[in-house]
Amino acid sequence: MTMRDVAILARVSPKTVSNVVNDHPNVHPDTRARVQQAIAELGYRPNHSARGLRSGRTGVIGLAVPELRQAYFAELADAVIAAAAKRGLSVIVGQLGGDREHEIELLTHGLPQTDGLLFSPERLGTEDRDLLAYVDFPMVMLGEWIFGGPTDHVTMHNVSAARAAVEHLISQGRRRIAVIGAHPDDETRVMGPSNLRIQGYREALAAAGIEHDPRLERVVAPWHPEDGADAARLLIESGLEFDAIFTLTDALGLGALRALGEAGRVVPDDVAVIGFDNITISHLTMPSLSSIDPGRAEIAETAVGMLVERIEWGAGSSRPARLHKAAFDVIVRESSGGTASGAAEASSRKPGATAQALNG
Template structure:
């Protein structure tokens, strides 16, 4: 059985040094395209494979990253987790899933707890952490935030423009002649979470259309589950005059609302329009199929993994400062150049607002 080719074999074949081969493997910038091509041709010719586990151990890394989300039984997060795992796998990394329930102590545990000892970085969708919590977490591990940014410049952040998305959904309903549009899962005044931003987008569309805002049509919910949508919709249907459209701030709420309509002897879109958020798989198979805002979940996952990998790998590139207190350096670096990636979304019009399945 032939011996497994090593870096020095690739270097000899390509006529370069082992260090140059390593630079190409790690995708360092300062390598000429001619040399990069020669090394890659040598790798392919010899069948060289990177020993990822050995490399990670030598660098003091585990090759694992954590994805911490509130609830995996909320389909948006489970579908997002699938894409994060695929993106991480392409980079030779394994994902440790951490379900926080939106509880502050569990979110902190993702950053500082026992499991954090086995991970190189965290992709976190926080609901309860304070800005100070998030800032302190950066001294321990690289962090990428999902959802709404809680504190400017503390960490890289990936999300959609929720104000614009909700405005687009509301404009769609207004264009269909709807004027009493209720918001299921809407925010009380002053909140800046996802619910607050989506409610802001809704109000912006009403103002532009010169439609009066009615505070009683914004209905908060205890959680974003099927039953919460059904309860909120049932209560709204008892009002006179009742709403002529429901803007539900996630698809679970919207699918619960469709059930409440069915039990009340009403249909969407004949009696009332229903729009959701997230474009989970179930929204395509409900009866009627659900009009919804579709964030590009695959792009969100890819951006989050890419940003986190860059933070993890940066000390190896020579661009980070060579200091003893790596945690303090990382914290300062993040504050200086944290990135905001705004990922695209689209409105998918289906049967619940007069479209096709």
């Protein structure tokens, strides 16, 4: 399959196909969509080796995430690969494994044989912001650990999304709401998904006039299903009264559902549960798991688009850093009184705008 075949199917010139593959900005949106559809239908794969010889580029971008065992990151990788494929790019995925030295090494050197990097660290924090000034390759930050740096950043509405999750539980008449997922080292860290989501949890309780009980905040690390089950079992064994659980990830929520079932607690009659991430398996559990959809597809599409722009501009570009927070939805399923298929009860469709500067 050649570029000429794509051009014939899309009814454009080979030059236009090349412009779409290389993500040049001066292509009409309708034309771009037609070419991308033809590429998908024909299964066309650009010759990155030839292009690399001419431009010094490989046609490959990197994605570095903490671990693919966490379903959120596996599904994010899938979305990034799809977004890159639409632009004729391939993706190399690397696992950081929660290793700070590995993260610093990657930040210093990037991934070999790639044109740019989508970087989602777990052990770096705001105190490491200065390291970003020395990055000499195109990069877009993902996640919640470093804000205000000199690089583009795509993330989610952690605080307001968590607040919306707890507000949903409160709207169901729940008053003793536990949260599973606090991290043991987050007391000294301002940022990070755990702290930000705990902040949203506390804000929702305060707004509803519900007294905060720190005993209902359960520390869990790492965020795997078995850890969620263990935390829920300890919560049950503690004898504390609770009628709802907010888990900071769906993986923890899956474990919590298991532990509640083992203990004879009926969900949602006895205990309502809502998670965070809206991973695919959430609608297949019994009962299906309510969740926050954090806008994973939007995160992937926006991040890849930003990275391609940075690659085109060059690593030394003086253009200001941008921050984009993807819109979220509250997906209500059986675990908190909804249906198996789930429905969006609340949404943040309006906040997902790109700021031109990180402090803007």
